[in-house]
Amino acid sequence: MGINPSGHNEAGTETVQLRDVTTTINGVEWSGRVAIEEVLLDLLRTRIRLTGTKRSCESAVCGACTVLVDGQPISSCAFLAFEIDGRSVVTIEGVGSDAGLDPLQEAFVRNLGAQCGYCTPGQIMSAKGLLLRSPTPTDEEIREWMSGNICRCGCYSAIATSIREASDASTERG
Amino acid sequence: MTTPVDAIPPASERPEPWSGERADTLAKVTGKAKYLDDLDPPDGTLHAAALRSPYSHARIVSIDSSKAEAYPGVRGVFHRDRLDGLDAHLPIVEHHLGLKPWEKAKGLTGEQHLIAVDKVRFHGDIVAMVAADDLRTARAAAGMIEVDYEVLSPLFSFSDAIAPGAPILHEDLGTNVAFEDSLEWGDLEAGFEMAETIVEGEFSAGNVYHHPMEPATSCLVRYGESSIDVWTSVSKAFSIEPHVAALFGVAPEQVRVQIPDIGGGFGAKQLAPSMLIALALSRQTGRPVRYLVTNEEGFRSNSRHAMVYRGRMGIDGLGQIVALDVDLEVDTGAYYTGATIATHNACISAWGCYKIPAFRVRARAAFTNKVPAGPFRATGKTQTTFAVESLIDVAARRVGIDPTEFRRRNVIQRGEYITDTWRVRGEEFSAKTTPPMDSDFEELIERAVDAIGWDGVSATQPRFDADTTVARGRGLALSFRHGSQGGGRTYAMVTVDRDGKVRVLHNAPDLGTGVYNMLRIVAAETLGLPVDAVEVAFPDTSNRLSFEGTSAQRTTVQMGRATQDACENLKRELAIAAFQVFGGAAEDWTLVDGRVSRNGVSYSLGEVVSGFQGHVTLKALGSYSYAPSEDKAFGGLDHWAPGAAAAEVEVDLETGEIRILRYGAVADAGKAIHGPSTHAQVLGGAVLGIGISLFEDLIYADGQLLTSDAIQYRLPTMRDIPPHFVSSLVENEDGPGPFGSKGMSQTSIPCVAPAVANAVADAIGVRLTDTPFTPEKVLRATGRLGS
Numbered sequence: 001m002g003i004n005p006s007g008h009n010e011a012g013t014e015t016v017q018l019r020d021v022t023t024t025i026n027g028v029e030w031s032g033r034v035a036i037e038e039v040l041l042d043l044l045r046t047r048i049r050l051t052g053t054k055r056s057c058e059s060a061v062c063g064a065c066t067v068l069v070d071g072q073p074i075s076s077c078a079f080l081a082f083e084i085d086g087r088s089v090v091t092i093e094g095v096g097s098d099a100g101l102d103p104l105q106e107a108f109v110r111n112l113g114a115q116c117g118y119c120t121p122g123q124i125m126s127a128k129g130l131l132l133r134s135p136t137p138t139d140e141e142i143r144e145w146m147s148g149n150i151c152r153c154g155c156y157s158a159i160a161t162s163i164r165e166a167s168d169a170s171t172e173r174g
Numbered sequence: 175m176t177t178p179v180d181a182i183p184p185a186s187e188r189p190e191p192w193s194g195e196r197a198d199t200l201a202k203v204t205g206k207a208k209y210l211d212d213l214d215p216p217d218g219t220l221h222a223a224a225l226r227s228p229y230s231h232a233r234i235v236s237i238d239s240s241k242a243e244a245y246p247g248v249r250g251v252f253h254r255d256r257l258d259g260l261d262a263h264l265p266i267v268e269h270h271l272g273l274k275p276w277e278k279a280k281g282l283t284g285e286q287h288l289i290a291v292d293k294v295r296f297h298g299d300i301v302a303m304v305a306a307d308d309l310r311t312a313r314a315a316a317g318m319i320e321v322d323y324e325v326l327s328p329l330f331s332f333s334d335a336i337a338p339g340a341p342i343l344h345e346d347l348g349t350n351v352a353f354e355d356s357l358e359w360g361d362l363e364a365g366f367e368m369a370e371t372i373v374e375g376e377f378s379a380g381n382v383y384h385h386p387m388e389p390a391t392s393c394l395v396r397y398g399e400s401s402i403d404v405w406t407s408v409s410k411a412f413s414i415e416p417h418v419a420a421l422f423g424v425a426p427e428q429v430r431v432q433i434p435d436i437g438g439g440f441g442a443k444q445l446a447p448s449m450l451i452a453l454a455l456s457r458q459t460g461r462p463v464r465y466l467v468t469n470e471e472g473f474r475s476n477s478r479h480a481m482v483y484r485g486r487m488g489i490d491g492l493g494q495i496v497a498l499d500v501d502l503e504v505d506t507g508a509y510y511t512g513a514t515i516a517t518h519n520a521c522i523s524a525w526g527c528y529k530i531p532a533f534r535v536r537a538r539a540a541f542t543n544k545v546p547a548g549p550f551r552a553t554g555k556t557q558t559t560f561a562v563e564s565l566i567d568v569a570a571r572r573v574g575i576d577p578t579e580f581r582r583r584n585v586i587q588r589g590e591y592i593t594d595t596w597r598v599r600g601e602e603f604s605a606k607t608t609p610p611m612d613s614d615f616e617e618l619i620e621r622a623v624d625a626i627g628w629d630g631v632s633a634t635q636p637r638f639d640a641d642t643t644v645a646r647g648r649g650l651a652l653s654f655r656h657g658s659q660g661g662g663r664t665y666a667m668v669t670v671d672r673d674g675k676v677r678v679l680h681n682a683p684d685l686g687t688g689v690y691n692m693l694r695i696v697a698a699e700t701l702g703l704p705v706d707a708v709e710v711a712f713p714d715t716s717n718r719l720s721f722e723g724t725s726a727q728r729t730t731v732q733m734g735r736a737t738q739d740a741c742e743n744l745k746r747e748l749a750i751a752a753f754q755v756f757g758g759a760a761e762d763w764t765l766v767d768g769r770v771s772r773n774g775v776s777y778s779l780g781e782v783v784s785g786f787q788g789h790v791t792l793k794a795l796g797s798y799s800y801a802p803s804e805d806k807a808f809g810g811l812d813h814w815a816p817g818a819a820a821a822e823v824e825v826d827l828e829t830g831e832i833r834i835l836r837y838g839a840v841a842d843a844g845k846a847i848h849g850p851s852t853h854a855q856v857l858g859g860a861v862l863g864i865g866i867s868l869f870e871d872l873i874y875a876d877g878q879l880l881t882s883d884a885i886q887y888r889l890p891t892m893r894d895i896p897p898h899f900v901s902s903l904v905e906n907e908d909g910p911g912p913f914g915s916k917g918m919s920q921t922s923i924p925c926v927a928p929a930v931a932n933a934v935a936d937a938i939g940v941r942l943t944d945t946p947f948t949p950e951k952v953l954r955a956t957g958r959l960g961s
């Protein structure tokens with residue numbers, strides 16, 4: 001939102017309280033100063049320019065902004081940026097690698113788990129969080145866990161199938 | 175000179191184009207897809223924020239923006255007293271500047287204007303906009319603008335709006351009636367005389383919001399002397415330039431609209447006043463301006479029309495429908511944004527898919543102080559299909575015929591016309607310029623009931639008695655939608671460069687349905703190339719390739735055909751090029767399996783283009799026009815786009831909750847150009863249908879819109895998906911689109927509410943007549959909750 005390092009908004013009209021933060025984002029160390037009221041979504045999107053994390057409801061309802069903090073999916077629109085100090089953040093840009101897609105991403109591609117794709121990064125990050133905690137979730141677990149991620153294009157069946165297949169893939173790899 | 179040799183694997187080794195991976199998915203699963211909010215804005219871009227009306231209806235007494243103007247970091251302010259000489263009354267109506275003659279004749283007023291002048295007419299009307307160095311400052315400054323309002327009493331329903339003495343929203347109009355429409359054929363009186371049974375019913379559908387996950391609708395704009403740039407996410411790329419031209423007195427060609435990835439639309443992503451105000455701020459400040467809407471602002475951008483349908487149906491002794499008389503009340507919200515389109519679409523679907531000798535619909539649309547209503551997936555038809563498909567069940571049960579059998583007896587058969595002639599607003603037209611029925615409802619019914627493992631036979635006795643706690647029932651619904659209607663002339667261009675890549679240029683925005691992937695397959699198949707040899711560009715109006723827009727199920731047929739045509743023309747270009755480069759005669763060169771061939775010698779596309787000295791890009795244009803028609807009911811129309819669905823539900827009589835256990839949706843796709851995308855459209859439409867049938871509702875009270883964020887407004891989640899949820903496609907390859915395809919993206923949404931209502935009636939013998947079917951309404955209908 002345009003907070004400069006001296007603790008003013010760009011216009012210089014307000015002084016805001018700042019915190020020093022050191023964290024890893026997608027495995028890369030990042031340190032900087034963040035305003036205490038700045039949410040992680042803005043830090044990621046506006047300052048670090050990781051735009052894969054999406055902004056939608058901005059009220060912790062839809063899941064579009066989901067990222068992992070220490071392996072836990074959180075709504076970055078409602079998570080204060082300074083709280084990532086000393087923790088590690090993974091966004092959609094940190095899933096998979098140049099060498100290849102993550103099994104979840106592969107499954108989303110295979111099953112057309114995305115239409116407009118706007119909810120997709122959030123869906124994948126939530127699903128990541130689920131598989132980290134429960135590598136072979138039941139269908140009921142998938143439904144419960146994923147019900148915080150809204151897909152207005154209505155890809156739910158394909159998303160559920162993708163998560164199931166990715167969980168099988170992770171089991172196979174052992 | 176490098177000679178890229180694009181070795182093409184034999185067809186057997188190529189990925190199956192009809193069902194292979196979709197071109198756009200990789201970017202979407204890796205976070206690389208760029209939506210509007212993700213674009214890097216040009217240097218010096220300002221951020222805009224809007225001040226919106228907190229009242230649904232008020233007179234603006236004064237606006238004082240001095241504090242905002244003095245606030246450090248603020249660069250521009252725009253409101254009725256800071257207009258920079260621009261016309262605040264510029265009508266912002268998508269169809270206004272291209273009004274059809276009958277709309278013009280009506281002398282419509284009540285359009286949404288550039289910005290509020292004397293009054294605000296809905297909770298969220300834009301009063302002022304501010305541009306500042308950063309978003310925080312812009313929002314703070316917008317909040318400093320002091321507006322003195324004289325609050326007026328708001329109108330929140332059609333009946334309030336037309337009641338004698340109701341306050342008039344648009345004083346110059348003198349009435350709250352926005353539009354009147356009618357369509358009729360046959361002799362209604364004689365029809366009802368023939369009837370042995372007459373049933374009546376009243377069905378209401380409330381206001382809902384499309385809620386694309388990318389809020390509707392942000393923009394990034396730059397007002398320059400030589401060119402005016404707009405980046406935004408609308409479904410109609412050319413809808414913006416006439417308004418910009420009219421506002422600033424520039425040539426439409428000076429306006430360049432570019433459209434990145436779009437995060438869903440469903441009708442909501444339309445031209446908005448904020449885009450023009452942002453441009454005015456860019457002109458005022460000399461800087462690019464970015465306006466990012468919040469989701470709550472999205473709730474104030476657009477909505478579905480609320481409608482009340484009153485139907486009276488006559489059935490003869492043989493179980494044939496002989497007459498149907500319909501009265502429609504349409505609530506169009508604060509402005510004339512979609513009044514004619516939605517009202518007319520409702521009229522031309524009010525009889526469902528049945529052959530009825532005498533029919534009449536009379537419709538009135540009225541202004542209310544609600545968020546302006548506009549196009550919504552299957553515009554006008556989610557409301558009428560709910561009504562007519564419910565009424566059909568009521569009629570069938572009344573005459574003692576099973577509802578499925580009753581439908582079979584009355585549906586329009588393949589080859590039949592709706593009727594011979596009809597009167598549209600009193601004017602007579604042939605009904606035979608619309609195509610005869612080109613689909614088999616019999617087959618659709620069969621597949622729908624099969625899909626949920628049902629024989630299609632409904633219960634004859636209500637399964638609801640005093641001891642029942644949970645009851646199950648099944649219901650069927652059919653939808654009748656026209657495909658590929660209207661639009662001007664559609665153009666596409668294909669090019670081939672030295673790298674052998676074929677590029678498709680066009681202006682058909684992809685809102686998530688897979689338009690670009692569809693065009694890629696059409697081009698690849700037409701040219702005999704693998705799909706990855708084709709790239710499809712994002713819309714950019716600077717190429718001047720006209721297209722009405724991605725709506726009304728027209729894109730597959732119209733843009734698909736234009737692309738196919740362009741590829742056919744490209745074959746000729748390639749032959750001429752091969753002749754120039756390699757000799758022989760142009761007629762001897764043909765495209766075989768993606769290679770330009772003559773007498774057993776063949777070259778790849780890249781080799782042909784690279785054979786030229788200097789830089790050459792081969793180009794070919796393709797076009798498509800729908801069949802012209804004088805008819806004012808449907809206008810030009812290429813095909814019908816019917817659908818069917820069957821639902822099995824469980825009704826909890828203690829809580830009033832409805833659970834859909836099994837749901838099957840069927841669409842006549844003609845030919846699914848990309849199977850997975852087509853199925854995804856059918857299922858996705860049904861998911862949206864579940865939301866608007868069971869819980870989505872824009873509630874107004876105390877002068878405000880109450881359910882205007884994702885917390886208050888309940889959207890369907892994965893938990894709401896029926897345990898058994900399937901789609902099925904009819905593919906007879908008999909449509910007018912490429913390879914026999916038809917438009918189909920809106921066929922599934924209208925069926926959900928009536929299929930569920932019919933299933934509920936089957937379960938408990940109680941008829942739900944008002945969407946959404948909330949537990950409270952179910953309990954009231956069953957008498958377990960007093961009114």
Ligand code: FES
Pocket residue numbers: 054055056057058059060061062063064065066075076077078
């Ligand atoms: S944008 Fe954060 S949950 Fe919706």
Ligand code: FES
Pocket residue numbers: 113114115116117118119120150151152153154155387437438686
């Ligand atoms: S793919 Fe469009 S919202 Fe999920």
